[in-house]
Amino acid sequence: MSGQAGVFLDLALRWTHFAAALIWIGHNYVNVVLTPRFVPIRPADFAPGASSAELESRLRKEHGTFRYAALVTWIAGALMLWRSGHLLDAVMLHGYAAVIGTGAWIATFMVLNLFLVLWPHQKKVLGLVPAGPEERARCARITFLSSRTNTILSIPVLFFMGAATHGAALF
C-alpha cells in the first residue's frame, strides 16, 4: 500500500475505533446516569401485557447497536495495532507497547464480558429468552454488575489509550 493510502487507512481505522467506542461506552455511561443505583425488579414488572412486539424490536435494536459497536471498536483497534507492527509487543506487554497492550487486554475482557455475561442474562431480563420472574430478577442483578464492571474498566482503558500516544515520558 502506498504511503498516503496507508496513512489514510490508519486514520480511518482510528476514526472508526473512536466513533464505535463512543457509541458503546457512551451507551454504558448513559445507563449510569439514568440508573445510578441498582433497582431490583419485581414479579409485577413482568405482568402480561407489560411487553410488546414493538418494545421487543426496539430493545433488540438498541442492544444490538452497542454490542456491534463494541465488536467494531475491538476489530478496528486490533487492526491498528497490527498495521503499526505493535500487535505482538502489545499482546505480550513488552516495552512501551505494554501501555496500549494493557488497554487492549482490558478492552478485550470488556467485550467478552458484554457478549458472554451481560447479553445472555439481558436476553432473559428483557424477555427475549423465556425465563420465570425469579430467574429474570436474578439476571437483572447480574446484568447490572456486568455493565457497571465495564464502566469501571473503561476508566483505565481510556487512560492507557491516551497514555499510549501522549504519555511516553511517564513510562
Next chain:
Amino acid sequence: MRLPHDSVAGTILTGLALTAVLFFVVRALAGAG
C-alpha cells in the same frame, strides 16, 4: 451484598484506583522491556 458498583462514586473511585495500580504495574513492565 453491596459492592462499589452499587454507587456512581464507588464505580468511579474503583476505576481510578484500578488505573493507579495498573499505572505502576505497566510502568514497571515498560521499563523492564
